[in-house]
Every structure is written in C-alpha cells, then in structure tokens.
Amino acid sequence: MVDAPADVIVDVHGLTVRYGDRVVLRDVTLDVRTHEIFGIIGPAGSGKTSFLRALNRMDEFTPGMRVEGSVSFAGKDVRDWRNLYALRRRIGVVFPLPVGLPLSVYDNVAFAPRLAGVRARVELDEIVESSLRRAALWDEVKDRLGALGSLLSGGQQQRLTIARALSQKPDLLLLDEFSIAVDPVTTMRIEDVLKELRHEITIVLVTNLVQQARRLADRTAFFLDGACVEIAETEDLFTGATRDPRTRDYVEGRFG
Amino acid sequence: MFERTPLNVRNQRVERCVKWIFCGMALLLVLPVLIILSVLVARGGPAISFEFLFTPPKQGMTAGGILPALVGTLWLVGVALVASVPIGVAAALYLSEYARDTWLTRVINLAVINLAGVPSIVHALFGVGAFVLFFGCGTSILAASLTLAVMTLPVVIVATREALQAVPQAFREACWNMGATRWQTIRRVVLPNSVSGILTGVILEVSRTAGETAPIMFTGAAFFLPFLPSGVGDQTMALSLHLFVVTTQVPNAPHELQYGVALVLIGIVLALNATSIAFRTWLRGRRKW
Numbered sequence: 217m218v219d220a221p222a223d224v225i226v227d228v229h230g231l232t233v234r235y236g237d238r239v240v241l242r243d244v245t246l247d248v249r250t251h252e253i254f255g256i257i258g259p260a261g262s263g264k265t266s267f268l269r270a271l272n273r274m275d276e277f278t279p280g281m282r283v284e285g286s287v288s289f290a291g292k293d294v295r296d297w298r299n300l301y302a303l304r305r306r307i308g309v310v311f312p313l314p315v316g317l318p319l320s321v322y323d324n325v326a327f328a329p330r331l332a333g334v335r336a337r338v339e340l341d342e343i344v345e346s347s348l349r350r351a352a353l354w355d356e357v358k359d360r361l362g363a364l365g366s367l368l369s370g371g372q373q374q375r376l377t378i379a380r381a382l383s384q385k386p387d388l389l390l391l392d393e394f395s396i397a398v399d400p401v402t403t404m405r406i407e408d409v410l411k412e413l414r415h416e417i418t419i420v421l422v423t424n425l426v427q428q429a430r431r432l433a434d435r436t437a438f439f440l441d442g443a444c445v446e447i448a449e450t451e452d453l454f455t456g457a458t459r460d461p462r463t464r465d466y467v468e469g470r471f472g
Numbered sequence: 473m474f475e476r477t478p479l480n481v482r483n484q485r486v487e488r489c490v491k492w493i494f495c496g497m498a499l500l501l502v503l504p505v506l507i508i509l510s511v512l513v514a515r516g517g518p519a520i521s522f523e524f525l526f527t528p529p530k531q532g533m534t535a536g537g538i539l540p541a542l543v544g545t546l547w548l549v550g551v552a553l554v555a556s557v558p559i560g561v562a563a564a565l566y567l568s569e570y571a572r573d574t575w576l577t578r579v580i581n582l583a584v585i586n587l588a589g590v591p592s593i594v595h596a597l598f599g600v601g602a603f604v605l606f607f608g609c610g611t612s613i614l615a616a617s618l619t620l621a622v623m624t625l626p627v628v629i630v631a632t633r634e635a636l637q638a639v640p641q642a643f644r645e646a647c648w649n650m651g652a653t654r655w656q657t658i659r660r661v662v663l664p665n666s667v668s669g670i671l672t673g674v675i676l677e678v679s680r681t682a683g684e685t686a687p688i689m690f691t692g693a694a695f696f697l698p699f700l701p702s703g704v705g706d707q708t709m710a711l712s713l714h715l716f717v718v719t720t721q722v723p724n725a726p727h728e729l730q731y732g733v734a735l736v737l738i739g740i741v742l743a744l745n746a747t748s749i750a751f752r753t754w755l756r757g758r759r760k761w
Binding site for chain 2: 309
C-alpha cells in the first residue's frame, strides 16, 4: 500500500474475511489498476462475493462479517474513510439479482445524484438520460420514465441497476455476476457497454462464466476455496503454459 | 398408470378430512363475533336514536343519551394515538433499522414483550402513580390517554417492526451502496413501503384503546359528567366505563340502554377500523413491488 504505483486504484493486502468462525477468504493480496477490467473467476463458495463486499465496506451491514488485512481505495485504507457515504458514492455496485427500487425509472436513476445534492431538473434529466443510454436501456424506457422500476423485466431491471450505479459517476464499478438473471442477447449488449466504460472507470467483474471473463477482463484472478490461486493477464490464464494446474482444470471446465 | 392406488385413495381421504376440520375451526372463530353482533343489534338497536347519540344521560343515567361518553372515548383514543404512534414507530425503526443484535437490543425486545403481558389493571395503577401523581397530570384525559398509550405501545412496536422487516433487504443494500445514509434509506424507500403494515398495528391499537376500562378508571374517566371535555386537562366520561357503570352500578337502567351503549362502542371501533382498513387497502394498491 505504501509504495503503490499511481495507477493502482484498489490495493488489497492480506485480506481475510470471516463470517463468525467460518473463514471464507484467506490472506488475499492483489491490486486493481486504474481503467482496467479486473475479472475474478472461481466456483461457488470461493469467496468472490465476499471480496467485493470488503471493498466498499459492505461488512458494515452484514451481521457477523469480519474483515482483516488492508483494503485501500484511491490510496487510502477504506477503514480510514471518515465519510463512508462518500466512499460508497465513488464505488458503484451491481448485484447478481436485479434490484429495481419501488420508485419510478427516473427516480431510480436520479436517486444517487439527488443524494449527492443535485437538485436542478435539467441536470438530473441529463444524468438520467446519459446513465440510461450507457446502460443500453434508454431506448426501451425513454417513453415511460414514470413507470415503476420494479415492474420492468428482469433484464431491464438489471440494466436499470447498472444505470443507477453509473449515475453516481463512480471511479470503480463492482459487478457481481450481473448476467445471472439476464438473457444472452442483453448480456452481450451490457458487455459491449462495459468495454466502452473501460476508458472512463475501473471495473471489477466477478463472474461464474469463464468465457465472460475471457471476453472482457484485462487481468483475471482465480479464486478457489477462499484463496486467490493465481492472477495473470487474462489471455495468459487461458492459454499460457506456466500456470497452476487447478486454474487450468477450472478454465478448461474439468471442475466447477 | 393413472389408476388410483390404495395409498392415493387414503391420502385424498385424509386431505379432505383435514381440510374440513380446519375449515370448521375457522368458522367457529367467526361464530362468537356473529352472535355478539346480532344480539347487540337486536337488543340495543331500538335504543339508538338521534337523542341517544347526541344528548347527555339524565335521571341518574337511566335515561337520556351518551354524548359525553362518546366524545370522551374519541378524545381518549385520539390523544393515546398521538402519544404512542410516534414513540412506537420510532422505537421500532431503531430496533429494526439501526440496532445491531447486542445485549441492549435484547433487553429492549424483552421489555416490549413483557410490557404486552402486563395486565391492564397493573397499567392502571402505574398510570395513577406515574402520570396522575408524579407528573402531576391529575385525573385527566391526558393521564388516562398516556396510560392507554403505554399499554398499547407493544402492539404498535411489534406491528411496525414486522412491517419494516417485510421490506426486502436488497432494497436497503441498494440504497446504502449508492451512499445513502440509513435515514435517507428509511425515508425514501423503507417507510413508503411499510406504511400499510404499520397501519395494521394502529388499527389493533385503536380497538384495544377504545375498549379498555381498567386503565382509565382511576386515571381520567369519570362516573358521571354531563359536560363535554374542553381539553386534555379535563376528566371525561368514556363509553367503556359507562357500559360498566350502567350494567353494574346503576340499579334500574333499562336493558335497552345497556345494549345500546355496547352497540355504539363496538360501532365506533368497527368504524375506525373500517376507515383504516380502507386506507390500508388503498395504500396496498399503490404498493410497488
């Protein structure tokens, strides 16, 4: 953390996560570079989601979750951020299952800007439209911005969730298996969006789909049983010769 | 392949029996309500008139109307609600949205449960000690209503907590992850989606408050008082106590009058409940997930 190069946005050192007595993540050390898509693959229960939860201090609202080690964001340990809400505004999160808040589509996307103090209608309109456009949802909902976000289809709700995450203009976007509840066509559209976003923000992409990581991620980490087995340039992970046999077995579909 | 085996036949027979037994129990529940209502309407109905509702009692409460008791009950219920709903909802919000599972919250939960189990006559004595004497409210609507409020707080707290917990946790996490504080989350997402459940608690509270006799007997309800209360500092008659009085304390009150009082009391409770149920249904219709 002390000597982190300038282009490192997330620096994780010796991260251990426990739920009660159960250790779900053990001594993980890695860094995420600015403006890269960092993929995390691994079978269920390998600690991928817990890793994400530690990044923006979601342990605060998860009873029994304890975090050890250091996680720094933008050069500062997340535990030292006095203003937790400012930290969370700079980190957007998308969960596996879409969460359309029971508000109108417009209010869903305007929620975070309003929290940040944006009041002017023109400015809100602009943020809502650009966020929805970037999430590839604008054309489908532009005529019914007043409709309830929770009544959109699953795939639309997931793009709404992404639009909401983008509306906070985050520096870091955490995506936790965003495509689970989304059809393949929509998934491809969102993936295209993510490729575009790479130039503006940093993305940590947790996925069960090995090929999705291969399509999107610049670098990929392989998690297994709460440990980070290997981190490499994504292509090396899939093709390189020098890699852990467990990684090879996983990416080639021999288990998991 | 589609023939019924003996096991199928037996399962279906058991299924039918069980269904009818449960159905019978459910009907049995409705029976007392129907009987009470029909007896009251049959016997007390003839007593209901404009004069009965809108004049004070006369001739030693053996004739005349019930206006002071009617108005008094509305006062008591209203003031009790004003006192207990904000406190109850705030306490429930704390317990459900802020508090972690610590010894303190466990103690509070235990206290709430125990408060619900305290007999109403004990609440009455507490009310005398605390509100009438210690806080110097005297025997007044204020003291009686506060006693009722303390007694019905657990109802509000428990119902509100259940309503809050029915709001999906995912909504909260989504808000928190956008940098919303707990209060912003509560105000914009949690409360708007739990109002209908909170109202259920208030409905239950209204019914109990209007019907209780013991807690108001020593704290603010009067045996006989032909005037309407002018403020929370006054004593007042109340329907529940009036019913007790005309059935046990006044030697020759006509039966019709006694049943009439009971009918009006039940009528008020049902009317208040119907209003809040209608309001709740309207809110539910607007529920958004």
